[in-house]
Amino acid sequence: MSSTPPSAAPPGAEVSPHGPRRWLGLLIAVAVVSAGVVYAVEDRERDARARPVAPLTTPPVSQPNQGTKPPSKTAAAVAARRMAVDTILLRRAKAVRIVDERMFLQDVDPANKKLRQAQKVLFANLVELSLQEIGYSQAEERFDQAAVREHGSSAYLVRVLMRYQIPGVDMTPVTTELGYTFVQRAGRWVMADDNDLDEDLGPGAHQEPWDLGRFEVHRAPRVLVLVNKGDTRSGRAIVEEAKEALTEVTAYWPRKWRGSVLIAALDDTEVRDARFADEDIESAASAGSTFSSLPGQDTADGTVAGAYIVINPKERERVDEILLSHEITHVATADLGGYEPLWLAEGAAEYVSWRGIEAISGPGEVAKWEQEVIDEALPQLTALPSDAGFYQSSADVYGVSWLAVRFLVKRLGLTAVADLYEDLARHGTDQAARDRILLTRTGFTEATLWIYLKEYVPQR
Ligand SMILES: [Zn+2]
Structure with missing residues (x-):
C-alpha cells in the first residue's frame, strides 16, 4: 500500500x-x-x-514450379501442405492442453536449436497459464523473399491465429496473431521459424508475455x-x-x-x-x-x-x-x-x-x-x-x-x-x-x- x-x-x-x-x-x-x-x-x-487488412480466405498460392506442373498436382500439393500444417497446429494446441513438451516440439525443426529453445520457453509459459482453451488456425499465406532465401524454396509462411482463454482472466476466448514458417524436410513439414512475419503483423503480434x-x-x-x-x-x-x-x-x-x-x-x-x-x-x-x-x-x-x-x-x-x-x-x-x-x-x-x-x-x-x-x-x-x-x-x-x-x-x-x-x-x-x-x-x-x-x- x-x-x-x-x-x-x-x-x-x-x-x-x-x-x-x-x-x-x-x-x-x-x-x-x-x-x-x-x-x-x-x-x-x-x-x-498501408498494411492491408488481411483477408481470411487463402489467396492463390504461388508455387515455385507452377509452370512445369499440371494445375491439379499443384492444387493437390497445396491441399496436402494445408492438411499437414493444420495437423501440426492441432498437435501444438493439444500438447499444451495435455502438458506434453515432446509433442509440442515434435514438429519444430530439429536442426534449429535456437528456435527449439524458444519454443520450450513458450511451452512452459503456456502451461503455467493453465489455458483451458487454446487453438491455432491458419489465416492466409504470406510471401517473404528473405525467408525463402533463408529456408529454401519449400518455405511456407502463414499468418496464424492463436485463440485462447486464460482461466479467471479472459471472460471469453480471445485471439492474437502469429506468423510461422514451415519447410518440407525429408517429406514432412516442420516449423522452421516463428518470427519471419512479425514486421507484417498487427501491433503486439508475437509479443505477448508468453512469447518473451x-x-x-x-x-x-x-x-x-x-x-x-x-x-x-x-x-x-x-x-x-x-x-x-x-x-x-x-x-x-x-x-x-x-x-x-x-x-x-x-x-x-x-x-x-x-x-x-x-x-x-x-x-x-x-x-x-x-x-x-x-x-x-x-x-x-x-x-x-x-x-x-x-x-x-x-x-x-x-x-x-x-x-x-x-x-x-x-x-x-x-x-x-x-x-x-x-x-x-x-x-x-x-x-x-x-x-x-x-x-x-x-x-x-x-x-x-x-x-x-x-x-x-x-x-x-x-x-x-x-x-x-x-x-x-x-x-x-x-x-x-x-x-x-x-x-x-x-x-x-x-x-x-x-x-x-x-x-x-x-x-x-x-x-x-x-x-x-x-x-x-x-x-x-x-x-x-x-x-x-x-x-x-x-x-x-
Ligand atoms: Zn490511461
Whole structure:
C-alpha cells in the first residue's frame, strides 16, 4: 500500500488506447507521452495504414514450379501442405492442453536449436497459464523473399491465429496473431521459424508475455501478475497493490465489473502493443486491448474483449495502487466497446485514482492539484482535448480531462457520468453520435462543456 501519493504529475501518466479504433494508435500512443518523442509517429501511422487488412480466405498460392506442373498436382500439393500444417497446429494446441513438451516440439525443426529453445520457453509459459482453451488456425499465406532465401524454396509462411482463454482472466476466448514458417524436410513439414512475419503483423503480434522470456505467475482473486522467472518479490508486491487498486475501482466507479486483471511486469520494454524502449518515455504503464475478434477479422474495428496491463520495467519498483487503479479503470471499461472520447476515458481513470489519493491523504492534495490544473493547464488549451494528438500533447491533457470529469460528477452525479461513459463507449462511433449522446445525457456539447469548465470554481 502506498503511503505517499504523487504530488504533481498525473499518476499513471500513461496511455491506454483501448478502443478498437485505436488499433492504429496502439503502436504510437505509449511512445509519445513525453514531449520530444514525436519520432516517426507519422511514418508508423502511415505504415500501419498501408498494411492491408488481411483477408481470411487463402489467396492463390504461388508455387515455385507452377509452370512445369499440371494445375491439379499443384492444387493437390497445396491441399496436402494445408492438411499437414493444420495437423501440426492441432498437435501444438493439444500438447499444451495435455502438458506434453515432446509433442509440442515434435514438429519444430530439429536442426534449429535456437528456435527449439524458444519454443520450450513458450511451452512452459503456456502451461503455467493453465489455458483451458487454446487453438491455432491458419489465416492466409504470406510471401517473404528473405525467408525463402533463408529456408529454401519449400518455405511456407502463414499468418496464424492463436485463440485462447486464460482461466479467471479472459471472460471469453480471445485471439492474437502469429506468423510461422514451415519447410518440407525429408517429406514432412516442420516449423522452421516463428518470427519471419512479425514486421507484417498487427501491433503486439508475437509479443505477448508468453512469447518473451520465461515468466512466473502470481495469482490472487481477480489478479494475475506475470514477472520474470525469479522476480518473486516484484510479483508478490504487485499482486498486493493490484488488490488494493481493484478495491478502489470497485468503490469509486459505479460499473458492476467483476472481471480480473492481468498485469505483465517483465524486463522486456516491448510487450504486446506497449513500447517503453525509448529512454525519454515517462509512461509508467499501459492498458492494451484483447480482442475476441481481431480488427479486420470479422469487422474493421474488431471486437474488444478486455485489456491487459503492461508495466514499464523502469517503473516496476514504483508500481502502486494509485497507478494501478488508473489502469484497472481502463480494464474495467474496456469491453464496453472503446468508442468513448479520450478525455472521458483518461478523465475517468484519473478520477478513480485521485479518489484513492484523497482517501489516503485527505482532500488537501486533490484540492491543490485541482487548482493547479485550473491555473496552469486549462489556459494552455482552447477546447477539450481531442482524440487526435491526445497522447502527443505537451499540455496536461490528463489533468484537464480529469477536471472535466470532476465537473460532470459535481453537476450530474457519479452514476450519471458512468452511464454517459457506457453509452459513449458502446455507441460513440463517430462525432455526430458522440455529440448526440453527450447533449442528451448532460445538456452540454463539447463546446459548451469547455466554456463551463473554464468558469468552473470548485466548491470546497
Ligand atoms: Zn490511461
